[in-house]
Amino acid sequence: MNDVELFLAHAIQLEREAARRYEELAAAMQTEGNAALKVFFARMAHFSRKHLAEATARGGFRELPVLRDDEYDWPEGTSPETADWVGVDAQMDPRQALALALGSERRGHAYYAAIAATTSDLELCGLAGEFAAEEAQHIVELEKLIAQHTATA
Structure with a gap:
């Protein structure tokens, strides 16, 4: 990808989906x-909404493309935040919820990092790198929680 506007359209959709998923996980844990x-999941939903607002603000002076679902260029044809999403139900235990969230964060990080590594656009490289770094922080937080949960289980 070499187009900042197209990247921001994808980032906005990805972060919107991430916020929804974390809200579902927060409700399940309640x-x-x-x-x-x-x-924790409510806080992660808040961070996703914050990232969504940042992506939207960065696109504020640009004309971002409005994409239909089939026009997004996602790895494996589906958004990193929805790939492998089996849904949340009242029977989901904390271990399953954390594993689901970790998988989503890892895919989101890989998506952003791949763009940063392959784009020829310097502005886009920086933006994608920033988004990848934020996802990496989420991965670290989730891995710590998983380790704590495993140690007390």
């Missing part, structure tokens, strides 16, 4: 009775 994970 049902599960796991207040700590409910708060």
Whole structure:
């Protein structure tokens, strides 16, 4: 990808989906009775909404393309935030919720990092690199929580 506007259109969609997924996980953990994970997932939804606002603001002075679902250029044909998404239900335990979130964050990071590594556009390289770094921080947080959960289980 070598077009900043196209990248931002993809980033906006990806972060919108991430926020929805984290909101679903927060609700599931509330049902599960796991207040700590409910708060964590709600915080992650907030961060995704913040990233969405940042991407939208960066596109504010640009004319971003409006894409239909089939016009997005996602790895494996589906958004990194929805790939392997099996949905959330009241039976989902904390381990499953964390694993699901970690998979999404890893795919999101890989998506942004691949763009940063392959684009010939310097502005886009910087933007994608920033988004990849944010996703990397989320991965670290999730891995710590998984380690804590595994140690206490």
